[in-house]
Amino acid sequence: xxxxxxxxxxxxxxxxxxxxxxxxxxxxxxxxxxxxxxxxxxxxxxxxxxxxxxxxxxxxxxxxxxxxxxxxxxxxxxxxxxxxxxxxxxxxxxxxxxxxxxxxxxxxxxxxxxxxxxxxxxxxxxxxxxxxxxxxxxxxxxxxxxxxxxxxxxxxxxxxxxxxx
Numbered sequence: 001x002x003x004x005x006x007x008x009x010x011x012x013x014x015x016x017x018x019x020x021x022x023x024x025x026x027x028x029x030x031x032x033x034x035x036x037x038x039x040x041x042x043x044x045x046x047x048x049x050x051x052x053x054x055x056x057x058x059x060x061x062x063x064x065x066x067x068x069x070x071x072x073x074x075x076x077x078x079x080x081x082x083x084x085x086x087x088x089x090x091x092x093x094x095x096x097x098x099x100x101x102x103x104x105x106x107x108x109x110x111x112x113x114x115x116x117x118x119x120x121x122x123x124x125x126x127x128x129x130x131x132x133x134x135x136x137x138x139x140x141x142x143x144x145x146x147x148x149x150x151x152x153x154x155x156x157x158x159x160x161x162x163x164x165x
Contacts, residue, residue, distance in 0.1 A: 021088035084121035
């Protein structure tokens with residue numbers, strides 16, 4: 001499994017896995033499949049080439065098996081923070097440690113950024129495997145949001161987690 005930061009050349013593969021995640025796990029993301037399926041390849045290319053965004057991809061050969069995005073804050077009073085977004089591993093690749101490798105890559109990269117002192121993320125409280133992964137990597141819960149997301153008429157609560165670097 002090769003893990004690296006994606007760029008605009010990976011836009012088609014990223015779009016594919018992003019839409020797969022949104023369709024198969026609508027409760028896990030703030031965005032929806034219905035919204036993002038309308039986005040062009042150029043939109044995804046721009047997202048991957050953005051200056052202050054790092055999307056890590058796990059490749060099995062040429063197949064993109066999983067992704068996670070690290071977004072450091074850029075405003076002076078917030079520069080000590082970065083956020084983890086859009087964590088997803090394709091169902092065919094789950095249970096192989098790919099999520100841990102992706103998260104470890106993002107955590108290590110955050111630790112190399114000049115100002116970043118803490119990482120934050122949100123996870124649907126019913127997603128036991130993700131919650132366990134994040135806890136095992138040192139993240140701890142600092143808040144709980146009831147009805148944080150609503151997908152297909154169902155509300156989902158989220159836990160907000162932090163890792164101090």
